Amino acid sequence: MTTTVADHHHDEVPKGITRWLFTTNHKDIGTLYLWFSFTMFLIGGAMALVIRAELFQPGLQVVDPHFYNQMVTVHALIMIFGAVMPGFVGFANWMIPMMIGAPDMALPRLNNWSFWLLPFATSLLILSLFVPGGGPAAGWTIYPPLSVQGGMGVDLTIFTIHILGMSSILGAINIIATIMNMRAPGMTLMKMPLFVWTWVITAFLLIAAMPVLAGAVTMLLTDRHFGTAFFDPAGGGDPVMFQHIFWFFGHPEVYILILPAFGIISQVIPTFARKPLFGYTSMVFATAGIAFLSFIVWAHHMYTVGMPLSGELFFMYSTMLIAIPTGVKIFNWMATMWRGSMSFETPMLYAIATVALFTVGGLTGLMMAITPADFQYHDTYFIVAHFHYVIFCGSVLGMFAGVYYWLPKWTGHMYNETLGKWHFWLTIIAFNVTFFPQHFLGFAGMPRRIPDYALQFAEFNVVSSIGGFVLGYSQLILLVVVIKAIRGGKKASAEVWDNPEGLEWSVASPAPYHTFATAPEVR
Amino acid sequence: MIINRLKHLLSAGTALVSMLVLWAVPASVQAEWGLNLQRPVTEIARVQYDLHMLIMYIVTVIGIIVFAIMFYSIFKFRKSKGAQPAKFSHSTKAEVIWTVIPTLILIVMAVPSTKALLLMEDTTESDMVVKVTGYQWGWHYDYMEEDVSFFSKLTTPQSQITGTETKGENYLLEVDNHLVLPVGQKVRILLTARDVIHAWWVPQLGGKKDAIPGFINEMWIRADETGTFRGQCAELCGKDHGYMPIVVDVVDESQYQAWLDGQRNKG
Numbered sequence: 001m002t003t004t005v006a007d008h009h010h011d012e013v014p015k016g017i018t019r020w021l022f023t024t025n026h027k028d029i030g031t032l033y034l035w036f037s038f039t040m041f042l043i044g045g046a047m048a049l050v051i052r053a054e055l056f057q058p059g060l061q062v063v064d065p066h067f068y069n070q071m072v073t074v075h076a077l078i079m080i081f082g083a084v085m086p087g088f089v090g091f092a093n094w095m096i097p098m099m100i101g102a103p104d105m106a107l108p109r110l111n112n113w114s115f116w117l118l119p120f121a122t123s124l125l126i127l128s129l130f131v132p133g134g135g136p137a138a139g140w141t142i143y144p145p146l147s148v149q150g151g152m153g154v155d156l157t158i159f160t161i162h163i164l165g166m167s168s169i170l171g172a173i174n175i176i177a178t179i180m181n182m183r184a185p186g187m188t189l190m191k192m193p194l195f196v197w198t199w200v201i202t203a204f205l206l207i208a209a210m211p212v213l214a215g216a217v218t219m220l221l222t223d224r225h226f227g228t229a230f231f232d233p234a235g236g237g238d239p240v241m242f243q244h245i246f247w248f249f250g251h252p253e254v255y256i257l258i259l260p261a262f263g264i265i266s267q268v269i270p271t272f273a274r275k276p277l278f279g280y281t282s283m284v285f286a287t288a289g290i291a292f293l294s295f296i297v298w299a300h301h302m303y304t305v306g307m308p309l310s311g312e313l314f315f316m317y318s319t320m321l322i323a324i325p326t327g328v329k330i331f332n333w334m335a336t337m338w339r340g341s342m343s344f345e346t347p348m349l350y351a352i353a354t355v356a357l358f359t360v361g362g363l364t365g366l367m368m369a370i371t372p373a374d375f376q377y378h379d380t381y382f383i384v385a386h387f388h389y390v391i392f393c394g395s396v397l398g399m400f401a402g403v404y405y406w407l408p409k410w411t412g413h414m415y416n417e418t419l420g421k422w423h424f425w426l427t428i429i430a431f432n433v434t435f436f437p438q439h440f441l442g443f444a445g446m447p448r449r450i451p452d453y454a455l456q457f458a459e460f461n462v463v464s465s466i467g468g469f470v471l472g473y474s475q476l477i478l479l480v481v482v483i484k485a486i487r488g489g490k491k492a493s494a495e496v497w498d499n500p501e502g503l504e505w506s507v508a509s510p511a512p513y514h515t516f517a518t519a520p521e522v523r
Numbered sequence: 524m525i526i527n528r529l530k531h532l533l534s535a536g537t538a539l540v541s542m543l544v545l546w547a548v549p550a551s552v553q554a555e556w557g558l559n560l561q562r563p564v565t566e567i568a569r570v571q572y573d574l575h576m577l578i579m580y581i582v583t584v585i586g587i588i589v590f591a592i593m594f595y596s597i598f599k600f601r602k603s604k605g606a607q608p609a610k611f612s613h614s615t616k617a618e619v620i621w622t623v624i625p626t627l628i629l630i631v632m633a634v635p636s637t638k639a640l641l642l643m644e645d646t647t648e649s650d651m652v653v654k655v656t657g658y659q660w661g662w663h664y665d666y667m668e669e670d671v672s673f674f675s676k677l678t679t680p681q682s683q684i685t686g687t688e689t690k691g692e693n694y695l696l697e698v699d700n701h702l703v704l705p706v707g708q709k710v711r712i713l714l715t716a717r718d719v720i721h722a723w724w725v726p727q728l729g730g731k732k733d734a735i736p737g738f739i740n741e742m743w744i745r746a747d748e749t750g751t752f753r754g755q756c757a758e759l760c761g762k763d764h765g766y767m768p769i770v771v772d773v774v775d776e777s778q779y780q781a782w783l784d785g786q787r788n789k790g
Contacts, residue, residue, distance in 0.1 A: 280612065306738070366582055371636065376730065444557045
């Protein structure tokens with residue numbers, strides 16, 4: 001009896017390094033993205049510890065101001081483009097095909113390339129720290145003219161951004177093609193899990209926003225080297241135009257960073273509340289509403305540039321408006337918990353913390369939306385506190401919830417619940433110790449992106465730095481949890497949790513290398 | 524588990540209550556505690572401060588309500604206590620309520636905010652004008668109608684920064700030449716920069732604006748009291764962004780004229 005080559009490959013999981021280099025399997029690629037994301041998270045975190053070490057006391061003790069500015073800049077670039085975005089793409093790869101009953105992504109080879117662009121691009125970014133002149137030091141927002149002044153490191157950063165952007169766009173195309181075309185029969189759009197909805201909307205945001213960033217940094221590149229004057233007033237250009245273009249990308253970008261987390265939370269809370277997600281339809285519309293509105297608020301990052309009054313008013317109103325659909329989502333999660341029957345395993349702890357602490361960040365965001373007040377908050381530590389609450393507590397804690405939730409499905413083993421809870425409590429407490437005082441630092445008048453500060457800011461900076469170090473080292477617990485779960489532990493059933501919803505729970509744990517080769521029936 | 528949650532609730536409650544109490548205390552006392560904006564000395568700063576307090580109270584109350592409901596749910600609706608899960612997943616009435624009420628709250632916030640903004644952007648009928656130029660890394664002040672101009676740079680010595688000498692009281696907030704302004708007069712401030720984007724910010728005088736090369740921005744202040752007020756550059760401008768502070772002396776009219784004369788005679 002002869003077997004075809006196709007059959008032979010179909011049954012075997014490939015081995016060795018070539019498995020990971022050439023894989024087109026969505027589970028393998030998801031794994032690659034998630035490990036890459038975690039590695040970048042630790043590297044970016046180390047840079048944050050350099051920052052917090054320098055800020056532990058007034059004076060310069062650890063680094064010189066130029067290197068400090070590089071740390072501030074590269075910390076943010078790595079966290080945003082290296083940790084959070086790839087992390088969510090990892091979740092998308094692992095979970096979307098299974099959730100919709102598809103055998104893989106629509107474009108598996110493109111999927112492989114989308115991943116392998118990332119380590120190449122981020123190596124350029126890390127390399128920039130070692131070239132003459134050092135890495136980029138103008139903040140992750142790289143405003144000209146300051147970024148035109150920088151050395152080769154800025155050019156390497158521009159190339160990094162181009163390549164990362166390409167990877168995101170290709171990934172987004174793949175995700176949309178998969179979700180639109182490969183859902184199992186019976187899975188209408190309004191029957192999709194909310195995680196799939198948030199990802200398809202995020203994918204559209206990526207396709208709309210990333211090319212705008214590419215345009216902005218390309219103009220920066222030509223201003224730097226090819227004699228253009230897009231942002232140089234001496235040549236008739238306008239530095240503020242960069243800010244407009246950058247933030248037209250930048251605001252949808254922050255929703256790109258958060259919407260998948262909202263999707264994960266929407267999967268986790270119903271499972272552990274043992275109650276269906278409240279208001280599925282309005283959750284979908286709220287997400288779409290947030291995505292739409294995200295395109296008309298960008299100048300709230302620029303209130304102090306000297307905009308005409310009508311501009312300031314418009315952006316104030318539109319920014320305040322975004323609070324409504326966001327609030328709807330928070331209330332819907334709370335209503336899911338209300339009169340549920342909750343248990344508090346680690347995924348649920350993280351999901352609840354995400355909702356609660358993201359709310360804190362969202363409320364400070366509402367304060368910043370008010371233009372006259374923002375004239376005091378802008379470029380202070382109040383802003384730094386705000387975005388760490390929304391990005392860390394929203395995106396990162398959301399990812400942690402997803403990791404603990406789906407780790408048994410990925411590895412076939414239950415993770416160690418005690419270690420998970422240690423990770424949770426240390427992270428939550430340390431996070432608040434680090435960042436809550438920064439609200440007060442901002443109010444008191446401490447600007448951001450400074451390596452040294454006046455004496456009245458000393459006490460809260462000490463507290464914040466101590467919290468930062470505990471926060472950073474606590475993440476190593478997650479590393480231990482994941483490695484232990486990969487190697488062994490209590491065997492996980494297919495369902496893993498108490499009657500969870502979703503097609504991913506209908507396959508064995510660990511999920512077989514190929515799932516849903518035949519489409520399931522969705523009623 | 525329950526002990527943990529009680530402790531959590533207790534500390535969260537204590538923190539929130541103490542913050543509310545502290546914020547209710549007048550601004551003059553609060554500045555030293557470092558929990559709130561600096562004490563305002565101009566009408567604009569006062570308007571910003573009051574608006575800030577209004578929105579802070581509103582969001583704090585919203586936050587307390589959200590946290591209270593969540594903590595209540597965590598206590599009451601737990602499987603370990605035998606709670607049975609309800610089955611509902613819709614309620615049009617609830618959804619309408621929690622969409623309409625936040626919209627109303629936003630409208631309530633938008634009205635004073637709009638008025639404040641209109642006040643701040645009205646630079647007409649000023650009594651004098653000063654041009655402020657940011658450069659890497661210090662400020663230049665030009666009293667355009669008086670033919671007086673000078674640079675203003677940080678005077679904190681390197682030894683204090685590196686720690687070989689004890690830091691002075693105004694560490695990083697002291698300069699050689701202060702900006703001197705007369706009390707009670709509407710000062711129109713023109714802002715520009717020599718090289719990269721900077722931002723001029725003295726919290727007590729109200730607000731900040733970017734100083735952008737090739738462009739001129741404007742803001743206005745009218746100080747209600749004399750005194751010395753300190754601020755910092757508020758836009759990353761390179762390696763010494765943290766080392767280009769601003770010091771403003773607000774003096775009465777006669778002292779201001781005397782100072783102007785002194786500056787002119789200096790040449």
